[in-house]
Amino acid sequence: MKDAFPRGAAAIVGAATFGLGEAPGLSNFDLAAHASVRALAAAGLRPRDVDGLFIVVMDEALAALNFADYLGIQPRFTDNCRSGGSSFQIQASIAALALAAGQCDVALIAYGSNQRSAAGKLISSTSRPSPWESPYRPLRPISQYALAAARHMHQYGTTKEQLGEVAIAARRWARLNPEAFVRDELTMPSYLSSRMICDPFGARDCCLVTDGAAAVVMVRRERARELCARPAYLLGAAAETTHREMSSMADLTVTGVARAAQRAFAQARVRPADVDVVELYDAFTINTILFLEDMGFCPKGEGGRFVSGGAIAPGGRLPVNTNGGGLSCVHPGMYGLFTIVEAARQIAGSCGERQIADVDVAIAQGNGGELASEAVLVLGSEATL
Amino acid sequence: MAGEIRPEEQFFAFLAEGRFMIQRSRESGRCFFYPRVAEPLTGCTDLEWVEAQGRGTVYSTTVVRQKPPTPNYNLALIDLEEGPRVMSRVEGLAPEEVRIGMVVKAKIIRESDRPLLVFEPA
Numbered sequence A: 001m002k003d004a005f006p007r008g009a010a011a012i013v014g015a016a017t018f019g020l021g022e023a024p025g026l027s028n029f030d031l032a033a034h035a036s037v038r039a040l041a042a043a044g045l046r047p048r049d050v051d052g053l054f055i056v057v058m059d060e061a062l063a064a065l066n067f068a069d070y071l072g073i074q075p076r077f078t079d080n081c082r083s084g085g086s087s088f089q090i091q092a093s094i095a096a097l098a099l100a101a102g103q104c105d106v107a108l109i110a111y112g113s114n115q116r117s118a119a120g121k122l123i124s125s126t127s128r129p130s131p132w133e134s135p136y137r138p139l140r141p142i143s144q145y146a147l148a149a150a151r152h153m154h155q156y157g158t159t160k161e162q163l164g165e166v167a168i169a170a171r172r173w174a175r176l177n178p179e180a181f182v183r184d185e186l187t188m189p190s191y192l193s194s195r196m197i198c199d200p201f202g203a204r205d206c207c208l209v210t211d212g213a214a215a216v217v218m219v220r221r222e223r224a225r226e227l228c229a230r231p232a233y234l235l236g237a238a239a240e241t242t243h244r245e246m247s248s249m250a251d252l253t254v255t256g257v258a259r260a261a262q263r264a265f266a267q268a269r270v271r272p273a274d275v276d277v278v279e280l281y282d283a284f285t286i287n288t289i290l291f292l293e294d295m296g297f298c299p300k301g302e303g304g305r306f307v308s309g310g311a312i313a314p315g316g317r318l319p320v321n322t323n324g325g326g327l328s329c330v331h332p333g334m335y336g337l338f339t340i341v342e343a344a345r346q347i348a349g350s351c352g353e354r355q356i357a358d359v360d361v362a363i364a365q366g367n368g369g370e371l372a373s374e375a376v377l378v379l380g381s382e383a384t385l
Numbered sequence B: 001m002a003g004e005i006r007p008e009e010q011f012f013a014f015l016a017e018g019r020f021m022i023q024r025s026r027e028s029g030r031c032f033f034y035p036r037v038a039e040p041l042t043g044c045t046d047l048e049w050v051e052a053q054g055r056g057t058v059y060s061t062t063v064v065r066q067k068p069p070t071p072n073y074n075l076a077l078i079d080l081e082e083g084p085r086v087m088s089r090v091e092g093l094a095p096e097e098v099r100i101g102m103v104v105k106a107k108i109i110r111e112s113d114r115p116l117l118v119f120e121p122a
Helices: A028-042 A063-071 A084-101 A142-156 A160-174 A188-192 A221-227 A257-268 A285-295 A303-310 A336-348 B007-016
Strands: A010-021 A052-055 A077-079 A107-113 A196-198 A211-220 A232-241 A277-279 A361-368 A373-380 B021-025 B047-051 B055-064 B073-080 B085-088 B103-111 B114-121
Touching: A010 A028, A010 A084, A010 A107, A010 A221, A010 A336, A028 A063, A028 A107, A028 A211, A052 A063, A052 A084, A063 A077, A077 A084, A084 A107, A084 A211, A084 A232, A084 A336, A084 A361, A084 A373, A107 A336, A142 A196, A142 A285, A142 A303, A142 B055, A142 B073, A160 A188, A160 A285, A160 A303, A196 B055, A211 A221, A211 A336, A232 A257, A232 A336, A257 A285, A257 A361, A257 A373, A277 A336, A285 A303, A285 A361, A285 A373, A336 A361, A336 A373, B007 B021, B007 B114, B085 B114
Parallel strands: A052 A077, A052 A107, A277 A361
Antiparallel strands: A010 A211, A010 A232, A107 A211, A232 A373, A361 A373, B021 B047, B055 B073, B055 B103, B073 B085, B103 B114
């Protein structure tokens, strides 16, 4: 199969967040605009310079039209990807192709959500309830991920404590990130005693419900260095769609990341051993275990043991979700763009106390639906070109 | 149009008659669920409704916890003997006592004034 990607042809030259946690009084587009202006300013650009606009929000199907209007621009290329939380990785991939083809020169990818202030609960997008699954009152999306976790525990002996290691590692990273929404200490006893929601998940296995916005700016390689001291080049990008109904997922312990990562790593010409930092879409603790296995950091079924003993926490053998993740930093409905921002920041060297030394290769992964759409970006520093 | 498959409407009409019907392609002989107008992958439209045996195995299970006194309930994925997997719940025992690998059989109940396929231990 020919699976070409323009390796290193486009780069992120600006990355920003806004309003992580609580940002009352602002709409989804207000929040996205704050993050966009910041990301553009970091590259010395303004909204009028954007001619490729990529956005998705939870409550507006035609968001790119609204947001172009909001910014006062008439972009040549617009996209509203709706694959859920993986939309942003897919948009980055489309942006790289569009930039390479000359369909746009400055691509802006933006997201904003006021879901905590506006509703105070997880909002599903405007999807029709499944006639086959909704009569059983699944607590979507939590119960679907819980079914995957239960199966993984049954098949591989993964334990509740190993899920706890994921939650505690995320919290320890969050404690190093002034932007993270929840920064108080999380111990194993307090993790284990958190209120059960959907077995085996308790409250601390589930992502936060916050407000927040993010944006990244991409340009072609030739221009990247003039706009940014340490751009994050897109070395590989691949997405896989596996199902929509949970009953259609062939094996609840193997996600589309397995194929997406294999493709993206091949395009990027990197192996797991070359990766310096991994930013995963940790909507639930089981995600981190599944995705690390599927990316090849450990064999299938070994993820629980792999994360044990603080192995993915600060000072561990593999830095994972260095901003604190969806579990402890931010999760405003969709988290995918935040993994890209954190990966780009790690390559830029701007992460302060949580900075990993000499990051050349960073993974930013996105997850959409219920383990249904998986997308993997491999980002690299100038040294990887 | 006569003979046309109307997936959702027909499935629930059968269920209301007390019949758990799934679809089979005459060409491939393969059963699938959920109901569609064409077989997944092959696109075969030579479909017939066949009565499922109703026997299956729990593939995965969870308990949706409720604020007391509302009772917790089970949510499960069941692998049918015919091959397809369905979402449902297992009744007749405490929701946390449902186990992966448990052999179960289907029954049709009424809930919210609609027929509903659930399972109980075989």
